[in-house]
Amino acid sequence: MMMFGLGGFGLITMLIFWLFTIFVAVAFISWLFPRAVATMPTPPSQISQAPIEDASQSIASQETALAIIKKRYAAGELSPDEFHRMKEDILVD
Numbered sequence: 001m002m003m004f005g006l007g008g009f010g011l012i013t014m015l016i017f018w019l020f021t022i023f024v025a026v027a028f029i030s031w032l033f034p035r036a037v038a039t040m041p042t043p044p045s046q047i048s049q050a051p052i053e054d055a056s057q058s059i060a061s062q063e064t065a066l067a068i069i070k071k072r073y074a075a076g077e078l079s080p081d082e083f084h085r086m087k088e089d090i091l092v093d
Helices: 008-032 055-074 080-092
Strands: none
Touching: 055 080
16 A cells, blocks of 8 residues: 655654744734733822912912913013913912
8 A cells, every 4th residue: 555645754744834924924913903911909008198289389389380380471461361260260269
């Protein structure tokens, strides 16, 4: 009886071929549709507590905001109505 093919070597070659083909297909699909890296949420015990603002900090931030709108008004970026409305909003807070 005559045997055709490469015998056991053909079987190994065929197995390597299909494993390589499947690997390339999976790599290509992974490249097309990348997954987002899953991140674990930070446990509450490791979250730093932000310091509570005291009155001096809020006054300083109001002065900074007021200085900014004064500069914008002086540069002509704000109309008188906008300036007064923003000034009232800042001073009310």
